[in-house]
Amino acid sequence: MSVEIKTAIIEPVRLTFDHLEARIGKGKAATRYQEAVHDMQSTQNFHYRPTWEPELELFDKRRTAIVLEDFDQLLDPRQYYYAPYTLQRAHQQELADGNFDMVEKRAMFATLAPAWADKIRRLIVPLRHAEWGANTANCFMSAYAYGAPFNSAALMQAMDRLGIAQYLTRLALVLDDHNPQILDRGKELWLNDPVWQPLRHVIEDGMVLKDWFEVHVLQNLLLDGAIFPYAYRHFDQAIGSQGGVAYTLVTEFMRDWYAESVRWTESTIKVAIDASAANRAVVESWVKAWEPRVRAALTPLAEAAFAEAAATVVESIFTDQAARRVKLGLAG
């Protein structure tokens, strides 16, 4: 015997909001990502000029040299709104938690060659401050970028960087049996050790930039493009033969995260440079201005980490980065 469920037929009056219909066409249902990001930001009839920047409106396209007809084109290929973002990160943090637990339970850092433990202390742990710099940069973008698709993704990126700084903190504490002196020493190195000064200098100069898209290019394209391959690929490969499997495990989050976040970085930059030759020229001028400084910042770290192999590593990282930019449509 079958149960017949009688339901009233209720015809919807419309399928989506007007502002989405204008983007996706009539008679189509919008995705939750589209509902979450499109046209969320006010665009006109602002009441007061910011007392902190009275020459501009509260939200103002003039906060970047990039010109776009519609800043809502700067979409996130991951289609992150709050729910899928937190669900994805919650999943990743569970894996990271498991890795940290295993490394601690099996005392896996005990097999690491002491010279390489020192290298982590000196050449990796201070990166937690660089991540805080990346948090500052992306928070800036979230505050002043035009349009919700870009600005909301930038805040997620900012929070991710805080998360990575915290994973690096945890890595340091696990390495040194929870003695917090490793963190104090790392900060001391960040502030005074010559190998870190060029990087700190670039990051601090980035903190006073006014153009949010320039901050995006500097932080998420150029700096990350150098630091992540250094710390989580080359350093990881080198430490592998030195009993460094623990390092591989507790930095898994960073590798996965970077592979994912470059999709957003590259896609947003591609939209901007494909929109006009002028935009491309602006982005290229930023690359030209900042890339030598990023290279100069990475070189002393690579030299301290990889000794005679350093030049090859640096060359390989920056050759890859140039190829990546050419693929995006920029002059290398």
Next chain:
Amino acid sequence: MAVKKASLKEKYRLMTRGLDWETTYQPMDKVFPYDKYEGIKIKDWDKWEDPFRLTMDAYWKYQAEKERKLYAILDSFSQNNGQLNLSDARYLTAIKLWMQGITPLEYAAHRGFSHVGRQFRGAGARVACQMQALDELRHAQTQMHAFSHYNKYFSGFHQANHMRDRAWYLSIPKSFFEDAMTAGPFEFVTSISFAFEYVLTNLLFMPFVSGAAYNGDVATTTFGFSAQSDESRHMTLGLEVVKFVLEQHEDNVPIMQRYIDKWFWRGYRLLALVGTMMDYMLPKKVMSWAEAWGVYWEENGLALFNDLSRYGIRLPKYHEIATKEKLHITHQAWMVFYTACPATAFHAWLPQPYEMDWLSEKYGETFDRFYRPRFEKFGDLEKAGKRFYTNRLPLVCQTCQIPDFFTEVDNPMKQAVRHSEWRGMKFNFCSDGCKDIFVNEPEKFCQAYIPPQQIYQGNAGGARTLAEYAAWLRCGMGTESGDYYSSDDYANWLKWHGERDTTPSSSAAAQP
């Protein structure tokens, strides 16, 4: 010394504090250019007590769990046509007003907290603000998703994003939040985190979410409950901000007092819309505005300020006026919505007989003497087929932007209007509170985008009349606008319920 098991507080300190540093390649004042110009003096940012103590991994974990539950319920709500279980479709006027007026503020809050999350020089304060920025994004987005289903069946939601920056009544919440965001970082957190989220939050959050629960709105109730633990974090931040700033330097006290005076009044005026929702838009009533004001301000609010007196903070200016007005403002506001609803994207209606009785019960002589006769007069006109709609653009307050319908606090028969001259221009206000705010910052408030004036200047799509203006807002009589009982929403509602009217008929029906 090995610290095997760091306490939660210690662990959080290690995870957050010490990440930042004093910059040397660029001066700190250039890296943080905005946190000194208000005159607030911070001697030691390390004295900041972290209100949340959440590391990012814990944040992701807790929040993801909440999102999983929330979206499961929203999906089930849509699948089962949950909109049919509302008490009555009139209820949706409250939710339309929410989507048009409040959801944009959630997004604006997300931006505002990103701004202060970048600009404060203390790492603890910045992390707290950044987390709130992310929470506010959550609220804006979950609300869009909850209302998305209603949009498919009712009118007034579909063009909310178009109206947000244009409609006369949405200029009230928009100007409120833009005032906060364009202020200095300390004023922003005092206005939003303290005055609004801490002092007045129960007058916003409680009425809406309880109203949703009483009226069968599972979607709104669910995101309301889901947001509750975020809100309690935000309230803690609000109180921490104020205590921290007051403890840092005695010179901060008068500045903070001015912020508290201003934002109490700004917040209170905005809440007139919420009170009107409670008294007039909910088919099943939760409590009256006067009762809510009694509990949440006259009891809880006064007790809070008692605690703050040790810092040299006194009660906000004009709080006694707000208390005296509690018997009047919602009736005056609904009268305006009733007559001006050809230019709103929600419907209005005359209170039903059971509601008139409820209002008499809650407001006694005030209602029976001053407001019932007017509603009865409107009722007579309706019966004669002459439903009254206003045809004029209102004078609005230069500060709060509410049409000037409030009356003198001791004479409900006399409209309250205040004036001020500045740079040869005359400005109008609804109250002494709003006039004071203007006089303190005329350079700021003279800039306000005042919709009726903009319409007369031809800046609203060239509209000259209320009807043309409504068309520019994409509001049409019977679809988005006008009286509920002649609307498509009502006709559809009857159709979907087999022509059975769900309007409660007795005062007993007003209570669940």
